[in-house]
Amino acid sequence: MSGQEPHGHVVPVGTYLGIFLALIAMTGITTGVAYIDLGPANTVVALAIAVVKMLLVVLFFMHVKYSPGLTRLVIVAGFFWLAIMVAMTLSDELTRHWTPESGPWSMLLPFLTKFF
Amino acid sequence: MADLAAHSAHPPGFAHQFEEMDQQRAAGNLGMWVFLVTEIMFFGGLFATYTIYRSLHPQAFEIGSHLLEVQFGATNTAVLICSSLTMALAIHSAQTGKSKSTIIGYLIATMILGAAFIGIKLYFEWYHDYVEHLVPGINFVIRPEWGHSGSQVPMFFCFYFFMTGLHALHMVIGIAILTVLTIMTARGRFSSEYYAPLEISGLYWHFVDIVWIFLFPLLYLIGGRYGSGVH
Amino acid sequence: MSTLVAPVNEPPSPSSRVHYLNASYGIRSWLFTTDHKRIALLYLGSITFMFLVGGIAATLMRLHLIEPQGALFEPGTFNKLFTIHGIVMVFFFLVPSIPATLGNFLVPMMIGARDLAFPKLNLLSWYIYIVGALFTLYAIIAGGVDTGWTFYTPYSSSYAHSQVIAVALGVFITGFSSILTGLNFVVTIHKMRAPGLTWFRLPLFIWAMYATSIIFILGTPVIAITLFLLALERLLHIGIFDPAIGGDPLLFQHLFWFYSHPAVYIMILPGMGVISELITCFSRKRIFGYSFVAFSSMAIAVISFLVWGHHMFVTGQSIYAGLIFSVLSFLVAIPSAIKVFNWTATLYKGSISYQAPMLYALGFIGLFTMGGLTGLFLASLATDVHLNGTYFIVAHFHYIMVGGAVMAYLGGIHFWWPKITGRLYSDGWARFAALVIFVGFNLTFFPQFMLGYLGMPRRYAVYPAEFQVLNVMSSAGASILGIGYLIPLIYLLWSMRYGPPAGPNPWRAKGLEWETPSPPPTENFEEIPVVTEDAYNYAHSGGETRG
Numbered sequence: 001m002s003g004q005e006p007h008g009h010v011v012p013v014g015t016y017l018g019i020f021l022a023l024i025a026m027t028g029i030t031t032g033v034a035y036i037d038l039g040p041a042n043t044v045v046a047l048a049i050a051v052v053k054m055l056l057v058v059l060f061f062m063h064v065k066y067s068p069g070l071t072r073l074v075i076v077a078g079f080f081w082l083a084i085m086v087a088m089t090l091s092d093e094l095t096r097h098w099t100p101e102s103g104p105w106s107m108l109l110p111f112l113t114k115f116f
Numbered sequence: 117m118a119d120l121a122a123h124s125a126h127p128p129g130f131a132h133q134f135e136e137m138d139q140q141r142a143a144g145n146l147g148m149w150v151f152l153v154t155e156i157m158f159f160g161g162l163f164a165t166y167t168i169y170r171s172l173h174p175q176a177f178e179i180g181s182h183l184l185e186v187q188f189g190a191t192n193t194a195v196l197i198c199s200s201l202t203m204a205l206a207i208h209s210a211q212t213g214k215s216k217s218t219i220i221g222y223l224i225a226t227m228i229l230g231a232a233f234i235g236i237k238l239y240f241e242w243y244h245d246y247v248e249h250l251v252p253g254i255n256f257v258i259r260p261e262w263g264h265s266g267s268q269v270p271m272f273f274c275f276y277f278f279m280t281g282l283h284a285l286h287m288v289i290g291i292a293i294l295t296v297l298t299i300m301t302a303r304g305r306f307s308s309e310y311y312a313p314l315e316i317s318g319l320y321w322h323f324v325d326i327v328w329i330f331l332f333p334l335l336y337l338i339g340g341r342y343g344s345g346v347h
Numbered sequence: 348m349s350t351l352v353a354p355v356n357e358p359p360s361p362s363s364r365v366h367y368l369n370a371s372y373g374i375r376s377w378l379f380t381t382d383h384k385r386i387a388l389l390y391l392g393s394i395t396f397m398f399l400v401g402g403i404a405a406t407l408m409r410l411h412l413i414e415p416q417g418a419l420f421e422p423g424t425f426n427k428l429f430t431i432h433g434i435v436m437v438f439f440f441l442v443p444s445i446p447a448t449l450g451n452f453l454v455p456m457m458i459g460a461r462d463l464a465f466p467k468l469n470l471l472s473w474y475i476y477i478v479g480a481l482f483t484l485y486a487i488i489a490g491g492v493d494t495g496w497t498f499y500t501p502y503s504s505s506y507a508h509s510q511v512i513a514v515a516l517g518v519f520i521t522g523f524s525s526i527l528t529g530l531n532f533v534v535t536i537h538k539m540r541a542p543g544l545t546w547f548r549l550p551l552f553i554w555a556m557y558a559t560s561i562i563f564i565l566g567t568p569v570i571a572i573t574l575f576l577l578a579l580e581r582l583l584h585i586g587i588f589d590p591a592i593g594g595d596p597l598l599f600q601h602l603f604w605f606y607s608h609p610a611v612y613i614m615i616l617p618g619m620g621v622i623s624e625l626i627t628c629f630s631r632k633r634i635f636g637y638s639f640v641a642f643s644s645m646a647i648a649v650i651s652f653l654v655w656g657h658h659m660f661v662t663g664q665s666i667y668a669g670l671i672f673s674v675l676s677f678l679v680a681i682p683s684a685i686k687v688f689n690w691t692a693t694l695y696k697g698s699i700s701y702q703a704p705m706l707y708a709l710g711f712i713g714l715f716t717m718g719g720l721t722g723l724f725l726a727s728l729a730t731d732v733h734l735n736g737t738y739f740i741v742a743h744f745h746y747i748m749v750g751g752a753v754m755a756y757l758g759g760i761h762f763w764w765p766k767i768t769g770r771l772y773s774d775g776w777a778r779f780a781a782l783v784i785f786v787g788f789n790l791t792f793f794p795q796f797m798l799g800y801l802g803m804p805r806r807y808a809v810y811p812a813e814f815q816v817l818n819v820m821s822s823a824g825a826s827i828l829g830i831g832y833l834i835p836l837i838y839l840l841w842s843m844r845y846g847p848p849a850g851p852n853p854w855r856a857k858g859l860e861w862e863t864p865s866p867p868p869t870e871n872f873e874e875i876p877v878v879t880e881d882a883y884n885y886a887h888s889g890g891e892t893r894g
Contacts, residue, residue: 008141008315010211011204020201024194027332031190034337042340046333053329061204061322063315068142070537071149078153081565082160084652086167089601092656092668093168096597133455133462134539135875143464143538150530150564158568161602165576165587168598253583268593274585278576 009066019060026053129310141312148316152323155286159327162282163334166275170338173272175265178339180272183250188240189336192233193328199229200325203318210311216301219314223298226321230291234284242277251277276335283331286324293317366769366866381466382869384767387452389473394440394448395836397480400487401435402829404428409791409825415812425808426493427509433496438518439480441752442610445617446528446563447476449759450556452767454532456860456867457550459541459876464534465527472527479521486510486517495806497607500588500599504580512581515574522567525613529563532556541859543878547641550858550882551634554641555620558648562609562616565652570606573599597662604655612651614748615715616644618755619686622708625758626690627883628856629705630697634883636689643682650679660731669728676726683719687712702854703777707758710785714750718743721796739799745792757784757835762856764839765849769866772842776834784831790824857884 030049034042059065064072127137134140170177206222242251249257252270262269297317300306306314367384377385408428411419420428451469455462463469486492492514494503503511536557540549576587577599586592588599627634634640656664656672690712699705721743724730734740765771794817799805803814810818852861859876860867 008211010208013205013208016201016204016208020197023197023200027190027193027197030333030337031186034186034341037340037342043338046337050330050333054326057200057322057326057329061200062319067145070146074146074149074153078156078565081652082156082164085157085161085569085605086164088653088656088668088671089164089168089598089605091671092597092601092659092665093595095665095667096663098665098667133460133464133466139538143534146537147465147530147534150533151526154526154530154564154568157565158572161569161572161605162576165572165598165602168595169587172595173593252585268586271585271587271593274579274583274587278579 009063011060011063011066015060019056023053023056127307127309129305129312137310141315144312144316145319148319152319155323155327159282162275162279163330166279166334169271169275173265173268174339176262176268177272179262179265180269180276181336181339182341183245183248184276184336185241185244186336186341188236189332192236193332195229195233195236196325196328199226199233200322202226202229203321207311207314207318210301210306210314211308213308216304219301219306220298223294223301227291227294227298230287230294234287237280237284241280245273279331279335283324283327286327290317290321290324293320364864365868366864367869368769368866370869379470381462381470383451383455383462383466383469384867384869386469386473387448387450388767390443390447390451390476393473393477393480394443397435397439398832400484401432401440402832404432404435406825406829408432409822411808412810412818413815413822415810415815415818417808420808422808423493424491426495426806427491429806430492430495431487434483434492434514434518436748437496437610437614438521439476439483441614441748442525443476443528444614444752444756445621445759446532446556446559446613447473447524449552449621449756449763450528450532450559450617453763453860454535454553454556455539456863456871457553457858458536458539458544459859459872459878460535460539461870461872461875463531464539465531468527469531472524472531475527476521476524479517479519479524482513482517482520486513489513497603498574498577498599499603500577500580500596501590501594504577504587504599505584505589505591512578515578519571519574522571525563525567529560529567532560533564536560541876541878547638548878548881549641550620551623551637551640551644552617552620554644555616555623558644559613559616561645561648562613562651566606566609566613569602570610573602573606576602597659597664600659600662601655604658605652608655608658609648609651611744611748612647614752616647618711618715618752618759619644619683621755621759621762622690622711623686624856624858625704625708625762626693627885628762628854629702629708630694630699631885632693632697632883633881633885634689635692635695636685637882639685640689643685646682647679650675650682654679654726657726657731660728661735666728673726673728677723680719680723680726683715687716687719701778702774703781704758704762704854706778706781706785707754707761710781711751711754711758714746714754714788718746718751721746734799736804737799738795738803738805741805742792742795742799745795750788750792754784757781760839761835762854763860764842765853766860766863766865766867768843768846769849769864770842770846771849771853772838772846776838780831780834780838783834784828787824787826787828787831791821791828792824794818794820794824857882 026049030046033045033049036042038045058075064075130137131140134143202222202225206219206226209218209222245251246255249255250273252274256270256273258266258269260266294317297314300313367382377389380386380389407419408425411417411425411428417425451463487510489510492507492509492511494507494509494511498511498515536549536553579585580587580589580594584592586594588594588596590596623634623640654672654676656668657676660669660673721739725734725740725743761772761777798814798817798821801814801817803810803817849865851864853865854861859872859878862876863871
């Protein structure tokens with residue numbers, strides 16, 4: 001009816017073990033990298049590793065790699081909506097203290113007057 | 117009438133609002149994913165608020181973050197990853213028709229690892245924070261060495277306890293669900309034909325793991341641990 | 348005088364057949380039911396009760412406001428009245444109204460299913476609603492809340508001496524009821540449609556329920572966490588939302604309105620779905636522009652999440668963010684307008700009859716349009732600066748929520764009542780009540796547009812004497828409106844016992860729900876139907892008349 005296999009895809013145990021080892025390794029890496037001074041890149045690296053770990057869990061442990069497209073759509077929609085909330089709230093929080101420079105163009109193109 | 121004939125052909129666990137077992141399985145999976153999306157928005161709102169305050173009070177939040185002990189956070193991350201593995205193996209065992217005791221073994225392993233996570237958190241982290249007077253609203257003491265951003269450090273710990281507490285609550289609920297699943301397995305309710313509750317609960321468990329996968333760097337690691345105040 | 352269709356052969360009395368109402372008796376069979384139809388009736392009773400609670404608060408407010416210095420209450424008490432009116436009407440009446448009653452009853456039937464995907468979750472959602480309602484009722488009895496239904500900080504988090512935490516908890520808990528309903532609907536609509544029922548053959552009511560469910564799922568968790576944070580702040584005074592200790596009160600408003608703006612679309616989308624059903628049936632005509640209406644529902648659901656900042660134009664929000672929110676707020680009006688055009692085009696050259704459900708539908712189209720157009724004044728930054736915080740806003744949203752959503756709800760109740768109860772009501776009384784409601788509504792809220800334009804602020808217990816005439820008109824209208832709402836309560840309840848039996852399809856409407864007996868059997872269909880036609884397959888209007 002939905003195009004799935006009748007009893008769900010069976011992922012081989014070897015795949016699970018491989019993903020497990022990758023996750024453990026990445027936990028070690030992210031912990032270790034935190035102690036190295038990379039400036040602002042520390043945050044980026046830590047979050048990037050977290051995203052990769054999440055993708056591995058979602059695709060393999062949660063079987064999304066073998067799931068119908070509707071499941072993927074639902075997940076993407078969830079993250080997209082979270083992104084909307086964060087982005088548009090930040091659009092206020094970050095720009096609240098901007099002041100328009102004189103003249104109508106600065107109101108129209110605030111980004112240009114900010115950075116030029 | 118046609119349904120009555122089909123009724124006897126349906127495997128155990130079939131619910132009669134559905135027409136086919138396939139449909140029921142697909143509906144159950146979709147339902148759990150939709151629920152997890154609500155959890156993404158729920159935790160996400162909290163994470164977003166934390167992130168905004170982190171950017172508004174970077175020094176205070178860095179002081180707070182350095183007061184957390186990375187080894188416990190990292191160990192707990194590893195513990196949860198192991199529990200996701202055992203959960204996946206529990207479902208795999210059901211799918212491939214392994215014995216009840218194999219499935220139960222993996223389920224119990226998952227529960228033990230979940231309990232270990234909570235135990236480490238409760239004793240080595242939260243109790244330790246209580247002893248160190250770092251619990252807002254109960255016994256928080258602002259230390260002079262924190263300087264002028266010290267007054268915002270309680271906010272970090274407020275978010276820390278709320279975020280990890282909410283996560284721990286979800287873990288406790290997960291352990292309760294696993295207990296029910298263990299009992300169901302022991303009663304022979306599952307087979308390679310019908311294991312949907314295991315699969316759906318697995319989705320929930322992995323989601324709780326993913327929340328921690330983000331909590332760990334957000335609370336313990338971002339901004340780096342190379343600066344002052346590192347243990 | 349009654350022009351309801353009388354079937355040629357007298358249908359059997361509902362008591363001579365087994366159906367979902369008499370399949371089992373006793374309170375346990377109701378409190379532990381998993382039948383979506385019975386759960387719909389459980390909700391119907393509960394939300395009617397909460398509507399009365401919210402309505403009493405409104406009545407008291409309008410009575411107080413007949414005098415400029417306030418006729419009845421201290422300002423503090425007045426604050427509690429408008430707060431409770433808002434909280435109860437929004438969270439405990441409007442948000443669940445159509446989805447939990449008509450939606451629960453009709454979604455499985457309209458798609459040819461035996462029940463929703465998760466019947467036990469459905470029952471759980473009702474119990475969760477009841478628990479949340481009890482927390483709120485406790486809060487009312489224990490002294491009330493005076494923060495406004497918007498709970499703005501830092502007043503609500505740091506200064507209010509009222510039952511904020513109890514009400515916040517009540518709303519938090521009831522939110523999970525909505526989430527479960529939305530989850531159930533989404534899965535049911537995806538996975539349980541009858542054979543042949545493709546997405547574009549679905550009744551538009553189903554599209555509306557689907558779009559509403561998306562908002563339930565994506566928005567409600569955010570207000571849940573927000574109210575949780577509010578309760579935490581109130582308990583621990585940490586400084587999340589209190590500027591005196593480093594917090595940002597606007598952050599609360601962002602998080603609050605991220606849900607609460609889409610919430611107003613939760614309140615109107617189901618009503619629009621009902622209107623599509625009513626307009627087609629009582630014009631005997633296919634809907635004009637089916638896919639436009641369907642896609643508009645989805646567009647409203649999506650764009651509704653992008654406009655919340657228009658509630659914050661005058662709060663000190665960044666003007667750049669305000670610009671973005673303003674433009675998007677204009678955009679969100681477009682799909683609603685598309686629907687109004689399509690309904691109107693459906694009416695054109697239709698064979699129109701004026702039974703009570705159609706009166707409600709026609710009233711909806713006019714009043715919703717007025718409410719929607721006045722929203723454009725508010726989407727525009729420059730005019731909103733003057734109109735925000737005034738009665739213009741109050742009139743705007745009441746035109747949509749009462750003139751729109753409540754009318755659609757009543758229209759739907761009247762349309763599907765014969766299906767739900769197996770009884771016919773007196774159409775004469777129903778049409779009379781609809782007219783009383785229409786007159787009362789306009790007399791109540793049109794003066795409020797003028798009051799707002801003239802500058803009377805909202806949520807004030809006293810006002811300048813020059814506004815008294817308009818206020819008295821509004822209060823007079825409110826008493827007429829209140830009577831209008833009580834009349835259906837009487838004849839509908841009367842019909843459950845004494846009304847003539849309805850046949851399967853007294854309106855000769857199209858739709859799978861009309862192909863079952865009235866009331867339907869517990870399992871809805873003896874055999875799952877196979878669908879071969881588009882929705883609203885009425886013969887194209889050619890002057891087809893009915894008795």
